[in-house]
Amino acid sequence: MDPLNNPRYISRLTRNTLALILAGGSGGRLQELVQWRAKPGVFFGGKFRIIDFPISNCMNSGIRRVCVLTQYKSYSLIRHLINAWGSLKGELGEFVEVLPASQRYSKQWYAGTADAVYQNLDIIRMHRPSHVLVLAGDHIYKMDYGPMLAYHVEKGADMTVACIETPVAEATAFGVMSVDEHARVTRFTEKPAHPESIPGQPGVALASMGNYVFNTDYLFEQLIRDADDPESAHDFSINVIPRMIRDGHSVYAFPFRDPVTGHQPYWRDVGTVDAFWTANMELLETHPELDIYDETWPILTHQVQLPPAKFLFDEPGRTGRAIRSMVSGGCVISGSEVLHSLLFSKVYVHSWAKVEDSVILPAVDIGRHARIRRAVIDRGCRVPEGMTIGYDPDEDRRRFTVTPKGVVLVTPEMLGQYIHYVREPKRETGG
Numbered sequence: 001m002d003p004l005n006n007p008r009y010i011s012r013l014t015r016n017t018l019a020l021i022l023a024g025g026s027g028g029r030l031q032e033l034v035q036w037r038a039k040p041g042v043f044f045g046g047k048f049r050i051i052d053f054p055i056s057n058c059m060n061s062g063i064r065r066v067c068v069l070t071q072y073k074s075y076s077l078i079r080h081l082i083n084a085w086g087s088l089k090g091e092l093g094e095f096v097e098v099l100p101a102s103q104r105y106s107k108q109w110y111a112g113t114a115d116a117v118y119q120n121l122d123i124i125r126m127h128r129p130s131h132v133l134v135l136a137g138d139h140i141y142k143m144d145y146g147p148m149l150a151y152h153v154e155k156g157a158d159m160t161v162a163c164i165e166t167p168v169a170e171a172t173a174f175g176v177m178s179v180d181e182h183a184r185v186t187r188f189t190e191k192p193a194h195p196e197s198i199p200g201q202p203g204v205a206l207a208s209m210g211n212y213v214f215n216t217d218y219l220f221e222q223l224i225r226d227a228d229d230p231e232s233a234h235d236f237s238i239n240v241i242p243r244m245i246r247d248g249h250s251v252y253a254f255p256f257r258d259p260v261t262g263h264q265p266y267w268r269d270v271g272t273v274d275a276f277w278t279a280n281m282e283l284l285e286t287h288p289e290l291d292i293y294d295e296t297w298p299i300l301t302h303q304v305q306l307p308p309a310k311f312l313f314d315e316p317g318r319t320g321r322a323i324r325s326m327v328s329g330g331c332v333i334s335g336s337e338v339l340h341s342l343l344f345s346k347v348y349v350h351s352w353a354k355v356e357d358s359v360i361l362p363a364v365d366i367g368r369h370a371r372i373r374r375a376v377i378d379r380g381c382r383v384p385e386g387m388t389i390g391y392d393p394d395e396d397r398r399r400f401t402v403t404p405k406g407v408v409l410v411t412p413e414m415l416g417q418y419i420h421y422v423r424e425p426k427r428e429t430g431g
Helices: 007-015 028-034 053-063 075-085 115-119 121-127 146-155 168-173 216-226 235-245 274-284 393-399
Strands: 017-023 065-070 095-100 133-134 139-141 161-168 175-179 185-188 205-213 251-255 267-268 310-312 321-324 330-334 337-338 355-356 372-375 373-379 408-410
Touching: 007 017, 007 146, 017 053, 017 121, 017 337, 017 393, 028 121, 028 274, 053 065, 065 393, 075 274, 115 121, 115 133, 115 216, 115 235, 121 139, 121 216, 121 408, 139 205, 146 161, 146 251, 161 168, 168 205, 185 235, 185 251, 185 372, 185 408, 205 216, 205 235, 216 235, 216 408, 235 251, 267 274, 274 373, 393 408
Parallel strands: 017 065, 017 133, 065 095, 161 251, 310 330, 321 337, 337 355, 355 372, 373 408
Antiparallel strands: 133 205, 139 267, 161 205, 175 185, 175 205
């Protein structure tokens, strides 16, 4: 019997697997979007956060034991995890636990991805999994991890790496694998200047998704060895995986493909503002590649209790409407126009304003006669009446952040609205 197509076999594997989601990175390429939040905590798709995608994949795959490793500016991320995922049945062995950097093994914070897992070895031992699934917490995709676990066992692998095919020109941003005819990894290079093509597919490289399956005991051995190496940066892709391959351990590549069509499914690294804006805009297509309405593979999140979106006024020049857009609960489109845009919850667009080709994060207030085009407006912004964003590149660069592709990022601080952190001015003392 083919273990990859045996649901009972896969379900036993998933029940005995512990997932560790690495969610401690700063995501600096997202610029001011991560000024007050970790990258996995960034909003996406009108109501979700990025972290919801790997956790939902775990739940839908039958992996109900999940630990999220946090570090950088993690408050909003932790709060979201508690609200969205705190209701699992602990008595049934289901949980989403938060593992913040807490100096369990040393006086240092998480030094790298491998060190983050190493510093929680005692917790992993307590759960006694047969396999450990290490996941990146900052990508947008839907994936059943069960077949990957079955593939790992079938190959007799020490470690398995999920991978995607990507153009060589774009592969410089990823770890790139070389494989033999049996999919065994022969070389792993992190962010190479000149990525190697897949044999027989010139111009296409095999890139790591940052998702790994380990046999638990083997993982412990490798992490302890890495921790004892003073020259190591304690990173999976830079140190641990390349050394495993050099030492002849069995590391295999698992191709991320649709089991029915054989095509590569949707996967996005939203690590830049341009990539973030583009991925959100893709959801507005008539038949988007990422179907967030798919009831067979739901993306779960914290459901904020809000009233429905409301559209006000139907007068000449003052009609509340949204076209080719997604509008979340609690929004009010008051005599204004929203075109090909994505509005998160509690956005208020006042009369005669126009929003076009933009991503508006929660609780934004857009004043009367304001015009916004090709922009990302961060949570809590109060766009003043009559302000124009996205029409004059020179003026936008003077006030805001403008990406290489011309997308304008606006945060409250750029508008002089210090809603996150205010230092009281020093008072002058009289003589």
